[in-house]
Amino acid sequence: MRALLTKIEQAAGLDRVGDRLQRAVQAALRPQRVRDLLHGVWLGHPLHPAMVQVPVGAWMSAALLDAMPGQRRAATALVAVGTASAVPAAVAGLNDWAALDREQRRVGLVHAASNTVGLACYAGSLAARLSGRHNLGRTLAYLGLGAASAGAYLGGHLAYKQGAQVNQSISEAHRIGDGWHPVGDLAALPDRELVTREIDDVSVILYRHGDDVTVMLERCPHQSGPLGQGEVREIDGHPCVVCPWHGSTFQLNSGGKVVHGPAANDQQVLATRVVHGVLETRLP
Ligand code: FES
Known part of the structure; x- marks a missing residue:
């Protein structure tokens, strides 16, 4: 077989x-x-x-x-x-x-x-x-x-x-070590722009909206497309990132909720905090 x-x-x-x-x-x-x-x-x-x-x-x-x-x-x-x-x-x-x-x-x-x-x-x-x-x-x-x-x-x-229609990005989350990881000065982050960073060799995207920052895995759950190269679009009042490969769309301000397929899973979002002006993130 x-x-x-x-x-x-x-x-x-x-x-x-x-x-x-x-x-x-x-x-x-x-x-x-x-x-x-x-x-x-x-x-x-x-x-x-x-x-x-x-x-x-x-x-x-x-x-x-x-x-x-x-x-x-x-x-x-x-x-x-x-x-x-x-x-x-x-x-x-x-x-x-x-x-x-x-x-x-x-x-x-x-x-x-x-x-x-x-x-x-x-x-x-x-x-x-x-x-x-x-x-x-x-x-x-x-x-x-x-x-x-x-x-x-x-x-x-x-x-x-072959991994068809399974979440392709979640295995990346398992490679991120426990605890908080510094990812840069909050003040240096541009507002409403995607920024890509690495944590334990896992690529994540950062999106600052005012005083809040969303950190999510960069690899698209559909077929691992690079969300960091995606377009940011406002949909129903939510800023969203659109995957450049097949258009899966995820909210950037509410838990990575999937808005459009072909991905059917939400994107994994990480917890954040700011300590002495430094943005830190960790697995939730
Ligand atoms: S890889 Fe992102 S939509 Fe297909």
């Missing part, structure tokens, strides 16, 4: 299809608030992995009921629930996929193809059951479960090996 996954990651032949699909997804999923909704910005957590629990649970339960006598109606109901709920879960997944890098998109494309085969099998299974052909419905459901399981395996590879 490892060799196969490496081949998929390196399969440049998938890029033509992938690039076209990416453009189509980006054109279809507008405006930004639709994309943010599907990324899970409102939840502070990626939405796709949460949504897939419904079809996976329904289809797995249907597979168990299909192996028992007298459970046709219940199994049919679960196949219907799983099939209907897989559609919005797939749309949320496509929205995340369109903001991944090339190698991740290749694996994501095969993940989506496996799940599409699974969904088609379950749609056929539902149609067969509703027309009274329960044996065919059961066979199609088991085929669908096999395809969806292959898709789930690839989804795990995307998240846990």
